[in-house]
Every structure is written in C-alpha cells, then in structure tokens.
Amino acid sequence: MSRLDLIRKEEKKYHDFCYENYKLFEEGSWLYKPVKTVMDLLPLFNNHEDIRVLDLGSGVGRNSIPIAQEIKNKNGKVVCIDLLDSALDKLKRYSAEYEVEEIIETRKADIGHYEITKNEYDLIVAVSTLEHVESEDIFDNVIKQMALGTKNNGINCMIINSEVEEIEIESNKKLDAMMEVNLKTVNMINKLNSIYEGWEVLSQLVKPLEYQIVRNEREVLLKTNAITYVARKKK
Template sequence: MNRLELIRKEEKKYHDYCYENYTLFEEGSWLHKPVKTVMNLLPLFNGKENIRILDLGSGVGRNSIPIAKKIKDRNGQVVCVDLLDSALEKLKLYSKEYEVEEVIKLQQADIGHYKIKKNEYDFIVAVSTLEHVESEDVFEDVVRQMAQGTKSKGINCIIVNSEVEEIDIKTNQKLDVMMEINMKTEDMKNKLDRIYDGWEKLDNHVKSLEYSIVRDEKDVLLKTNAITYVVRKNDS
C-alpha cells in the first residue's frame, strides 16, 4: 500500500466512524453546525432566482443542507460531490428528513477528477476538502476549474488546511500527517492569489487551530493553519 492509499484508507475510516456515530446538527462533533463563513455569504445572493451552488466534498450535508433550505423557494440547486458511499447515503437520508431532497443533487466522485462546467455556478464551496486531492498539481487544476466554473459576480469559498501536524497525545510523538497535501501556508496562499488574480477578495485570513481526533484508536492532536479564502468574480 503506497502513502496515498494509506491516507485515503485512514481518512475513510475516520469519516465513516463520524458519519455513523454522530448525527448531523447534534452537538458532539464538527457536524453539529454549518460553517459560519459559508452561511454568512448567502445573503449576497438574496433575490437571485435559479441559483446554482456546488459543494465539493459535501460530506453528509453539514453545509449543503442549510444552504438548500435557504434557496429552496427560489428554484435553486446544490450539487453535492463526495467520494464516500457513507457520506452520500447519509446525505440522501438527511435531504429527505430536512425536506430539501428536490434541491440536492448527489454526485459520487473524487473531487480531484470531477469536471466542473465553465460558467455553471453562482457559488462554489470547498471546506476542508482541497487538501485531500492527490497532488499539488491536482490542487491547482481543481481550483482553476472552480474559477472557470463560476459565473460573473459568483463567489468561491475555500477553507483549507496548511502546515498540519499530528501528535500522539499520550506519547507527545509527532506522527505522519494523514493528509494528501500539506503545504506551507504562504505557498498555498500564493497559489490561490495567482489563480484568482483580478477577483475581489471578500475574506482572506489564517487561523491557527488545534483539536483532538482519533487515528487507529489513538487520541491524536491535530494542529493546523486553516486558510479562509473567499473571492468574487468580477465582470470580464
């Protein structure tokens, strides 16, 4: 098993466990509420009909379910892309439970290989997902596709981890980081700046975070510089 396969296996195990043991919007995990940055951007689309939204790495609908509820009465659609069966199965159930089934469109794919149509979306969201594509070249390709797939005045919202460390809480030993891409913060920001040259920056900040996760039944401290990068496409 190569490193990429190992990381994918560990990430699948971690997410499958979360999706099975924690219910969407119940306290106890990161699934208990949507990302504030994402939800705060929705009023910028107030009054817009037929809004098209793409959620890359949607998981079980932490962000896409609340988005769908907001745009349900405006003939909107949220395309949810995820690789894991467990995520999409739960998302299908939750979309019925929250009465947004007609708004949610499920697409099973590795986001690194998912093709985004040009000028297709008003709003593209990628939360804690771009660091899981297989290489830096694929990262750049996906982000360029996001940019090209965005309509005039559309918005891209990226939240991505950088400079990640994983530390065994019991032994304080540094572990191999189970993330496909682990770039320096400045390098990742520079890549984003180059791709989104000419776009209007709505938010651009870095927040150092740390929280505990479980890897192979061990308690692990994950430390990261989380980049929030929100831009709007100007008329061209």
C-alpha cells in the same frame, strides 16, 4: 500500500465513524452546525433566482442542506460531490428529513477528477476538502476549474488546511500527517492569490486550530493553520 492509499484509508475510517456515530446538527462533533463563513455569503444572493451551488466534498450535508433550505424557494439547486458512500447515503436521508431532497443532487466522485462545467455556478464551496486531492498539481487544477466554473459575480468559498501536524498525545511523538497536500501557509495563500488574480477577495484569514482525533485507536493532536479564502468573480 502507498502513502496515498494509506491516507485515503485513514480518512475513510475517520469519516465513516463520524457519520455513523454523530447525527447532523446535534452537538458533539463538527457536524453540529454549518460553517458561518459559508452561511454569511447567502444574503449576497437574495436578489438571485435559479441559484446554482456546487459543494465539493459535501459529506452528509453540513453546509449543503442549510444552503438548500435558503434557496429552496428560488428555484435553486445544490450539487453535492463526495467519494464516500457513507456520506452520500446519509446526505440523501438528511435531505429527505429536512425536506430539501428536490434541491440537492448527489454525485459520487473524487473531487480531484470531477469535471466542473464552465460558467455553471453562482457559489462553489470547498470546506476542508481540497487538501485531500492526490497531488499539488491536481490541487491547482481543481481550483482553476472552480474559477472557470463560476458565473460572473459568483463566489468561491474555501477553507483549506495548511502546515498540518499530527502528534501522538501519549508519547508526544510527531507522526506523519495524514494529508495529501500539506503546504506552508504562505505558499498556499500565494497560490490562491495567483489563481484568483483579478477577482475581488472578500475574505482571507488564517486561524491556527488544534483538536483531538483518533488514529488506529491512538489519541492524536491535530494542529493546523486553517485558511479561509473567499473570492468573487468580477464581470
């Protein structure tokens, strides 16, 4: 099994477990509430109609369902892309439960190979997903597609993990981080600034995080520098 296949297998196992054992918007996991940075952007579209949103790596709807609730009465649409059947199946159920099934459109795809229509979206969101594409070259291509797919005055909102480390808690042994694209923080920021040159950067911050996960029934400490990057396309 290749390293990429191993990472994909481990990530599928981890997310399938979360989606099966934790309910959306209930305390106990990262599914508890949407990302504040994402939700804080929605008032910027208060005067817009026909809002189009793309959620790359949507999962079960942690962000896309609250977005859909906000734009429901503005003829909005949220296109949700994910590779996992477990995510999309749950997303469809939650969309019905929260009465936004007409707003949310699900598409099964690998975000690294999903073709984004040019000038289609007012808001493109990618939370902890871009670092899971196959390679740095594909990472670059996806972000360039995001930029091209954004309307004038539209916004791209990303949270990207960098300098990820995984440490087995019992032995304190450093493990191979299960992350396809794992760049140094400064290199990632330089890359983003280059791609979004000419855009208005609304937010750029780095937050060191660490939390416990389970890998192959072992308690593992995951450490990361989480980069929040939000940019608006100028006319």
